[in-house]
Amino acid sequence: MKPIGFFMTAPPLRTFRTAPRGQGEAEMPASYLGTALTAEGFLDTDGDIHIHGRVFGRVCADRLVLGSGGYLEGDVVARDVHIGGRLTGRIFALNVTLDSSADVTGRIFHHEVTVIKGARVDARMPWRPPSYFESLEQLPEPRQ
Amino acid sequence: MSIFTRDDKAHDTNLDQAARPRENPPVSAPPVAKPPQAIAQPLSKPAAPPVPGVSVISKALKITGQLESTEDIRIDGEVDGDVRGVSVTVGSGAKVKGTVYGNAVELSGTIDGKIEAEKVVLTSTARMSGDVVHQDIRIESGAFIDGCCRPGFGKNADKSAHPASRPVATPIRT
Numbered sequence: 001m002k003p004i005g006f007f008m009t010a011p012p013l014r015t016f017r018t019a020p021r022g023q024g025e026a027e028m029p030a031s032y033l034g035t036a037l038t039a040e041g042f043l044d045t046d047g048d049i050h051i052h053g054r055v056f057g058r059v060c061a062d063r064l065v066l067g068s069g070g071y072l073e074g075d076v077v078a079r080d081v082h083i084g085g086r087l088t089g090r091i092f093a094l095n096v097t098l099d100s101s102a103d104v105t106g107r108i109f110h111h112e113v114t115v116i117k118g119a120r121v122d123a124r125m126p127w128r129p130p131s132y133f134e135s136l137e138q139l140p141e142p143r144q
Numbered sequence: 145m146s147i148f149t150r151d152d153k154a155h156d157t158n159l160d161q162a163a164r165p166r167e168n169p170p171v172s173a174p175p176v177a178k179p180p181q182a183i184a185q186p187l188s189k190p191a192a193p194p195v196p197g198v199s200v201i202s203k204a205l206k207i208t209g210q211l212e213s214t215e216d217i218r219i220d221g222e223v224d225g226d227v228r229g230v231s232v233t234v235g236s237g238a239k240v241k242g243t244v245y246g247n248a249v250e251l252s253g254t255i256d257g258k259i260e261a262e263k264v265v266l267t268s269t270a271r272m273s274g275d276v277v278h279q280d281i282r283i284e285s286g287a288f289i290d291g292c293c294r295p296g297f298g299k300n301a302d303k304s305a306h307p308a309s310r311p312v313a314t315p316i317r318t
Contacts, residue, residue: 011206028202030202031221032199034198036197037215038211038212039207042207042208045202047205
């Protein structure tokens with residue numbers, strides 16, 4: 001993985017809530033990264049993020065959707081993760097769905113995982129209890 | 145009766161019990177199992193973006209790093225880094241710390257850095273700290289600028305070091 005500029009220090013990890021959003025709470029507007037967009041760095045949001053372009057770096061969100069043409073290289077921290085594109089890196093999420101067009105290389109730390117027929121998965125999938133994600137303050141060092 | 149000529153009617157009338165199961169498919173066949181995909185389909189499908197190439201950085205999103213696009217970008221959140229797009233709109237409440245390059249830049253929020261664009265619009269809620277390099281600028285009353293406006297966009301395109309001279313959003317890797 002290409003290091004993100006050395007001058008850039010990682011902001012503290014924005015942890016997600018393990019409980020789904022309540023009825024009364026305001027819906028955070030979703031962000032769309034279009035097919036033409038390339039983002040490098042750290043993306044942090046309390047709401048949803050839809051990635052259809054390319055992202056190199058860490059993404060923290062409540063819900064992340066990687067579109068079928070999207071490419072993500074880096075770590076994902078979210079409550080729900082829906083992968084339809086290509087991902088190289090690690091996922092830390094309670095619920096993970098790998099769509100039929102998914103192509104994942106890396107590690108998937110999950111509580112519940114769904115893999116739809118057709119997905120290409122070259123990854124370890126360690127199961128973790130919800131308390132693991134609640135107490136996740138720093139991502140573990142990537143292992144080879 | 146030749147064995148090569150089918151005569152179903154003859155079989156039916158003859159009530160040939162031994163031949164029946166071969167003629168008709170077994171009635172008690174187990175129901176065809178649904179493919180697993182059909183079971184997994186009810187999962188919520190991602191909603192398609194309004195326009196596929198256009199990007200929206202919502203107010204809940206904070207980006208530390210660079211953004212490059214060959215299409216339009218709308219920023220309502222916070223970006224700590226450079227933004228490069230065709231038409232970049234920085235909404236009110238948005239914050240950009242870095243340089244914004246583009247053909248057209250419309251600022252209603254805050255930029256702490258620089259704008260380099262052909263057409264620049266600073267609306268009444270704009271707050272600009274830094275220089276504006278432009279060819280065509282419109283400033284509405286109420287906009288705040290702390291910096292200088294230079295009509296030099298594209299003039300020093302021969303300088304290879306000039307970031308705006310290189311094509312917008314060169315794909316880094318494929």
